[in-house]
Amino acid sequence: MHNTLELHGKESGQIWHRKVTGKNGLLVNVLHSIFNVADVALKTVHFLQAGFDRNGERLLAVDQRGNVYVFDLIRNKFELVHRTGTSCTAVAFNLRNASEFLIAMPDFTVKCFDADKKEFVAWLKGHTTPVKEISVDSNGDFCITTSAEIAFLWELKTFERKRKLTITNKNDVCLFRAFFCPVSNYILTCFRDDSILVWDAKNLEFKYQLVVPEKNPPFYRAFAVTNDGSILVCGGKSSYLQIWNLETHKLIKIIELPKAIKEIKEMAFLSQSFDGGSHKIIAMLCQDGILRFADIETCRDLFQIGQETDSIQHFLLSSNGKFCTCTLISGQLHIYDLATTWKELNRAPSPIVRALRSNEDFHNDTNSQITYSKGSTTTTTRSSRSRITSSTNTITTNKLAIKKRSHSASDRLQLKQHYATRISEKTSISSSTLDQSAFRNLPEGLNFKKLYKILRYYGEYPRKYRAFVWRCLLRLPENHAAYAALVEKGGHLTFAKLQQQYPLKSRKLLRIMQRVLSALAHWSSIFGETDYLPLLSFPFVKLFENNQLICFEVISTVLFNWCQLWFMYFPNPPVNILGMIENLLTHHDHTLLAYFIRYKVTSQIYAWPLLETFFSEIFNRDEWLCLFDHIFSNHPSFILYIVTSYCINNRSALLRVTELDDFKYFFHHRNPISVQTILTEAYRLSEVTPVDIDPKRMIESFQPLTRGQYPVFNKYPKFIVDYQIQEKEKLREEEMNYIRQRELNVEMYRERQQRRHEEESWLRQQQLLIEAEEKRRKLLLEEDTRVKEQKNKLQMLNQEIKVREMQLLDVARRKMLHQQHLLKEAELHRLDDEIRKKADERKDTLESGIKSAELKTLELETQTKILENQMLRLQTTKPSNNAAFNLDDLSDDQSLKATTKKIVADAKHTHHFPNEISMDNENIALRFEMKDEDAKDDMTE
Numbered sequence: 001m002h003n004t005l006e007l008h009g010k011e012s013g014q015i016w017h018r019k020v021t022g023k024n025g026l027l028v029n030v031l032h033s034i035f036n037v038a039d040v041a042l043k044t045v046h047f048l049q050a051g052f053d054r055n056g057e058r059l060l061a062v063d064q065r066g067n068v069y070v071f072d073l074i075r076n077k078f079e080l081v082h083r084t085g086t087s088c089t090a091v092a093f094n095l096r097n098a099s100e101f102l103i104a105m106p107d108f109t110v111k112c113f114d115a116d117k118k119e120f121v122a123w124l125k126g127h128t129t130p131v132k133e134i135s136v137d138s139n140g141d142f143c144i145t146t147s148a149e150i151a152f153l154w155e156l157k158t159f160e161r162k163r164k165l166t167i168t169n170k171n172d173v174c175l176f177r178a179f180f181c182p183v184s185n186y187i188l189t190c191f192r193d194d195s196i197l198v199w200d201a202k203n204l205e206f207k208y209q210l211v212v213p214e215k216n217p218p219f220y221r222a223f224a225v226t227n228d229g230s231i232l233v234c235g236g237k238s239s240y241l242q243i244w245n246l247e248t249h250k251l252i253k254i255i256e257l258p259k260a261i262k263e264i265k266e267m268a269f270l271s272q273s274f275d276g277g278s279h280k281i282i283a284m285l286c287q288d289g290i291l292r293f294a295d296i297e298t299c300r301d302l303f304q305i306g307q308e309t310d311s312i313q314h315f316l317l318s319s320n321g322k323f324c325t326c327t328l329i330s331g332q333l334h335i336y337d338l339a340t341t342w343k344e345l346n347r348a349p350s351p352i353v354r355a356l357r358s359n360e361d362f363h364n365d366t367n368s369q370i371t372y373s374k375g376s377t378t379t380t381t382r383s384s385r386s387r388i389t390s391s392t393n394t395i396t397t398n399k400l401a402i403k404k405r406s407h408s409a410s411d412r413l414q415l416k417q418h419y420a421t422r423i424s425e426k427t428s429i430s431s432s433t434l435d436q437s438a439f440r441n442l443p444e445g446l447n448f449k450k451l452y453k454i455l456r457y458y459g460e461y462p463r464k465y466r467a468f469v470w471r472c473l474l475r476l477p478e479n480h481a482a483y484a485a486l487v488e489k490g491g492h493l494t495f496a497k498l499q500q501q502y503p504l505k506s507r508k509l510l511r512i513m514q515r516v517l518s519a520l521a522h523w524s525s526i527f528g529e530t531d532y533l534p535l536l537s538f539p540f541v542k543l544f545e546n547n548q549l550i551c552f553e554v555i556s557t558v559l560f561n562w563c564q565l566w567f568m569y570f571p572n573p574p575v576n577i578l579g580m581i582e583n584l585l586t587h588h589d590h591t592l593l594a595y596f597i598r599y600k601v602t603s604q605i606y607a608w609p610l611l612e613t614f615f616s617e618i619f620n621r622d623e624w625l626c627l628f629d630h631i632f633s634n635h636p637s638f639i640l641y642i643v644t645s646y647c648i649n650n651r652s653a654l655l656r657v658t659e660l661d662d663f664k665y666f667f668h669h670r671n672p673i674s675v676q677t678i679l680t681e682a683y684r685l686s687e688v689t690p691v692d693i694d695p696k697r698m699i700e701s702f703q704p705l706t707r708g709q710y711p712v713f714n715k716y717p718k719f720i721v722d723y724q725i726q727e728k729e730k731l732r733e734e735e736m737n738y739i740r741q742r743e744l745n746v747e748m749y750r751e752r753q754q755r756r757h758e759e760e761s762w763l764r765q766q767q768l769l770i771e772a773e774e775k776r777r778k779l780l781l782e783e784d785t786r787v788k789e790q791k792n793k794l795q796m797l798n799q800e801i802k803v804r805e806m807q808l809l810d811v812a813r814r815k816m817l818h819q820q821h822l823l824k825e826a827e828l829h830r831l832d833d834e835i836r837k838k839a840d841e842r843k844d845t846l847e848s849g850i851k852s853a854e855l856k857t858l859e860l861e862t863q864t865k866i867l868e869n870q871m872l873r874l875q876t877t878k879p880s881n882n883a884a885f886n887l888d889d890l891s892d893d894q895s896l897k898a899t900t901k902k903i904v905a906d907a908k909h910t911h912h913f914p915n916e917i918s919m920d921n922e923n924i925a926l927r928f929e930m931k932d933e934d935a936k937d938d939m940t941e
Contacts, residue, residue, distance in 0.1 A: 007032040007069065011080040015071055024305050025341035027323075030071075030333035032063055046331030049314075051093040051101070054140060056318030059325055060093040060101055060115070061333055068103070070115050073323055073335070081115040089130045094319070095156055096140030104131035110145050112159065122159040126152055135179035142201065144178050144187065151178040151189070153204065163204040165189065176221070181246065183229035194220050196234075198246075208249055218242060224267040226279045233282060233296065235264035241282075243296065255299055263287035266314065270338070271321035272480065283317060283324070291315050291326065303345060305336060343481050446472055455633055459676055460626040467544075473632045475704035476553040482709050483519065483549050492518035493732065494528045502534050513541045516552050523556065524713040526567055529728070532612040536563075539616045539624060553705060558614075560713060561702050562636045566611075567715060576698070577611070577640065578603035583693045584644040588685055592651045601663045606654075607643050609667045617668050618646070623675040630679055636702060637695035638686065645681035649673055 002022030005015055007030065016028055032045040050061040059071040066084030071077075090104040099116040102124075110124040110131055129147040136143045142162070145152050153163040167173055177190040186207060187199045194217055196210040210232075212218065221236035225246075232244040239261055243253040257264075264286060269279035270293065280297050289311020293302045305326065306312045312326045317338075324336040451469065455461060461469045495517045504510045517537060521528030537555050544551035566574040582603050585593045596606060609617070616624055631639055647654070650671060657663055691697070705711060 002026045003028040005030045005078070007067075007078075008035060013078060015073070015076050015078050019076070021337050021340045024303065025337045025339075025344070027073075027335045027337040027340075030061070030335065032067070032331075044331040047327045047333040049088055049091040050316055050325050050327060050333065051091045052316060052318045052323070052325075053098055054094045054319060055098075056320035056322060058093070058098075059318075059323070059335065060091060061325075062088050062091055062103065063331075068101075068113070068115075071335070081118055082113050084111075089132055090134045090145075092134040092136050092143060094136050094140060095143075097156075100156075102134050102136075102143065104134060104145065106130065108147070110134065112156075124152075124154055124159060124161070126150075126161060126164075133177060133179065137180040137185070137201065138182050142180075144180065146175060146178040148174050151175060153187075153201070165199070165204060177223060179223075179225075181225055181229050182227050184246070186229075188223070188225070188232070190220060190223060194218055196220070196232075210244055210249060210251075213251070222264045222267040222284070224269050224282060226269055227271060231279075233267060233269075235267055235284065237263045241296070253296075255296065258301070260288070261286045261292070268315070268317045270317055271319060283315065285312055285315055289313070289329070291324075303341065339484075342484075448473075452633055455629055459679075461629045463625075466625065466629070467550075470554070470628075470632055471550065474554060474557045476550060476557065477705050477707040478549060478553065479705075479708060479710060480549060483552055486519040486522045486552075487515060489522045490518070491515070492521040492528055494521060495534075498534065502538075509541065509545055512545050512548055512551070513538065516541055516548060516555065519552050520555065520559075523710055526570065526713070527559070529571070530567075535613045535616075539614060543625075556710065557705055560705065560711065561700075562631070562639055564636065564700060564715060565698065573604050573608045573612075578607050580637075580693075580695045580698065581607045581640050581643050584640065584685065584689065584695075585647060587689065587693060588644065589648050589651060592647060592654065595655055599658060599663070600660065605660075605663055606647055606667055609664075610643050610646065611639070615642070618670050619675060620670070627675055627679070630682075635696055635699070637699040638682065640695045641682040641685045641689075642678060644685055645678045646673075648685075649678055649681055 003016035003018075003020065005028055019027070021027055030047070032047070034042050034045065045063045045065055045067075047061050047063050050059060052059055057072065057074045059073060061069050061071065062084075063069075064087045066086045066088065067080060068082040068084065070079050070081050084103060084105065086106055088103045088105060090102075092102040095101065097114075099114050100112055100121060101115060102110055102112050104110050108125075108127040108130060110127075112121040112124070113119070114121050124145065127145065127147045127150065129149055131145045131147050133146040134143055135146070136156075141156055143154050143156055145154065149167055151165040152161050153165075154160065155162050165175075165178065167175055173195075174192040175189065176192050177188075179188055180186075180201065181188050181198070185201045187201050187204070189197045189199065191197075194212050196212070198207045198209070199205065200207055212220075216238075218234065218240065219237035220234045222234070224233045225231070230245065230247055232246050234242045234244065239257045239259070241255040241257065241264075242251055243255065244250070245252045261284070264284050266285040268283050270281040270283055271279060272281065280295050281293055281302065282296055284292050284294065286292060288308050289306055290308065291305040291312050293304065294300065295302060305324070306328075310328050310330050310332075313329050315324060315326045317324050322337065322339045324338050326334045326336070328334065451461075451473075460466075491514055495514050498514050498517070499510055504513070513534065517527070517533060520533065520537075527533055536558075540555050540558070541551055544554060565576055569575045582593065596602070615627060619627060627642070631642070650666075650673060653671065654663075654666065657666060
């Protein structure tokens, strides 16, 4: 069963009405459908992109119509914050400003919007192909936008482009991904030819390249980096995962995937609490659309999400590891609650009661070995004053269904007696020295006897493997879910002011210490009332600050075993434990104890300071680690021998001290003594101590924390603790009331002061306003005077400008008149030239006409003479034919006159003879006519 949210017609509202989770932690199924008039769903608007904010509490999702929704998974509400109108190719919601988000648009640009103000912020341009990924650095100050050909580095404070990464040979190589590597401030670029290059984010300077094996190309398509930036996991179109160490730049592991997985499309590490950024769980989206979660350390498939019928297209994990969102091919958006999924996975199965072998069977099997399974859990009940637990049954659970061998408490006792032999490498040790319960069930491949031999021979465990050895010796269960439940309860009020009591330079160490101490206080209420718990826990917190779960379980195991009887007389120091130390000192150095009694130095002065700080004040780091190698490898009572040994080895210095303050100073500060000397003496004391005063009689053997859930710790006077808690609650309430009343008084005083200041300020403002008004009046008068002067100056200037303008106009007019005069003169010259030319032409024409007329005249005269001669000749030769001749001559004379007139007319038309020429021609014609008439008269005669 799960919730379904339909977004049709909704712009805000609740995500779910009742928070229930379905299969694999499915929290809500988000749909955006389109309905017709009859409320029948026609089609689904597909969700394309999604992104979590920096805290992993809010989810931003964009559908194919450009509707941008923000889902607040903590406050259980959603809101439509923007409509882009088009689909997008990538989104980013983890900017420094929590309300801003980036969207890659289809027009190759990236836009920034504000979700709270619902307004446009900035526009990032420069890409020529679609942006397929937006990567934001861990601080939220810079981002990388990646396309197939180019990657841009942008500064998100000013939205300026800082750097550009381009590909020169675009045909052979295509940029697949470019993203920030956490912590290291490096940029990883991955190309389709499987090359991985690392650049410096500040200046894009090339740092190094991961050398991929040439044989069998991996075809990388998916990448994931841990939050500490140390591990890179690569996968792609193959059934292998390649794990790279980014610190050494080497390939450290190759994991073969199941045959069903042929291709990995996307990968991401799942952040878990208390892992310090070195994640182990990786999520892989495979070719079948199923999201699989696996452990890369144990190579185990943990669980999977999705189904092949409606496969997953994309997925995204929140930064806190609590939520997972998946966009399906059907267009739906699934939101999963991974915290619920982990609780279901880590839940212990139902107990199975098994009958164990009898003692006889155990004696027959002398060569049997004790095996330990990480998946099995053993729960026993202690007796307050006995070392041996007499129980016939043990409740055992096995999640991995692996057959393991179990033993009852009586079997263990016989096994202890069987293995309690003397170990002598450097010193001989009796069977009473070695913790009989130290033959604990260690993981396979580890032998406690061999470890103990190494410890006694070398004096300490190897530094490289010390943390691993401690975890095995203490058999830490690593209850992630139980510890997460304690942490989720929040900080305990007792440790809210831890910084004031124990000022630490490191803020990180302070936060870790507050978280661990609060978890201890939530585990058992006694630890919330224990004043010395920070002193006791500090060295372990300092040692395991990068793994808070291990730190908590180490401290819990120490409190559960080595401090098991410390709280019987709470709130007083453990009188019973201090009495055991005093008995040991009485037996082994009565003189020193008598000296202590003489100067009133009690066990609360010489023993309790060492115990409540776990020797962290008197030893340095290396000595303290060496000391706890021996403490964790021996019976819990061995720590009392160490206290006694410390006093005895410093007896010469202590016997010279007489002041009580000097004694206190001595046991709170370091002294020049070797830790090996103290350990040697402690082992010697444990060997020679009589059984009747041996602390092992009262202190139980080591028992580890139970798996699944932590054991109940109630070995303290509950009524006193409850009374103290109630009194503290009363005091806290009284303090809160006092603080509230003081705050009210302070607020009232502040308000009175504020009111008085406001009145004074109002009076000052009124005075300032009056003074300002006077100043303004003076300024206005001065301004009026200045304006009048400026007006006068302006008028004078206008007059000068007008005069100057008139002068310029006059000059221009004169220039224009002069130009016109020049043009007229040029025109007159041109006309004179034309007239002169016409005159010349007329003169030439006249002369040519006169010449032609003279020629014509000469021709006529010649013809006339010829005719006259012809007439005379005819008259002389033919006198008888006069009448006929006269008629013929008359006709010839008429034709001659006509010809003459035609010639004169042609000459006038062609040559434009003047009138005088015409007159001359007429005279010539008249003369010719007269001659003809004379001739006619003569002929008549």
